[in-house]
Amino acid sequence: MKKILLLLLFISALTAQAQQQYTLEKDIHYYPDSINKKDAYIDSQCKLDLYYPKGVKDFSTIVWFHGGSLMAGSKDIPKALLEKGYGIISVEYRFSPKVKAPAYINDAAAAVAWVFQHIAQYGGSDKLIFLSGHSAGGYLDMMITLDKEYLAKYNIDANRIAALIPFSGQAITHFTIRAERGMQPTQPVIDEYAPLYYVRADAPPMLLITGDPELELYGRYEENAYLLRMMKLVGSKTTRLYKLEGFDHGGMPEPAFPLLLKEVARVTKEIKGK
Secondary structure: OHHHHHHHHHHHHHHHHOOOOOOEEEEEOOOOHHHHOOOHHHHHEEEEEEEEEEEEEEEOEEEOOOOOOOOOOOOOOOHHHOOOOOOOEEEEEOOOOOOOOOOOHHHHHEEEHHHHHHHHOOEEEEEEEEEEEHHHHHHHHHHHHOHHHHHHHHOOOOOOOOOOOEEEOOOOOHHHHHOOOOOOOOOOOOOOOOHHHHHOOOOEEEEEEEEEOOHHHHHHHHHHHHHHHHHHOOOOOOOEEOOOOOOOOOOOOOHHHHHHHHHHHHHHHHOOOO
16 A cells, blocks of 8 residues: 555656646846947847746756857757756857957856846745856856855855856866967966866855766866865865766766756755755
């Protein structure tokens, strides 16, 4: 009887999930009209798509930044994140060489600020905003979380971010920023454009995910391992690193998505339980 009851509960949960309706709103400007009207590139590029469960109260939201070396790519909502009960926001931002640092970092901060300011209108909780993204997107995640100045411009404490889950994000100064200075991608730099420059004990929980060290782009695993070590040395208790053996830079997102969803579920439960 107990097994039958558990089976019925499981089927009921699956049915409820299948019946949940989702809404997609595309091309929402995250800068105000006063800025959009003055800059045609911002007006055309700086938009986000919002996918969310309809009629759900206080849902968690994952803000997703795509990769592309800060030079290319387009906003898209990963299929692995659809119909999981979460709001998903995919962000477009400006690209180098049309703009240079910190323009695209400022865009990431403006988009996340928009989420904090508006997600409650759609039913989401501003206490449950998670940042994720692949490669350049992971770099943007880390920059606007660890360097608190970017979100502080909007009177938002970066520590309000529920958790940070970057996929193969660059922890040193991004190679495109170094290229803007005429430097080679194998010339490492740690300065004001490096997440490693801003290690701090009070940062939100971070789950760093990379591919195989021998298959990853440049030294991406080693950079994240160094970031983990430095975070621990300054006193962080909530930074972890997950290495996906056998997966290269482009292939690592697929096995990383279940880890992202598991982390969002874990932290959501923890925050709601307080």
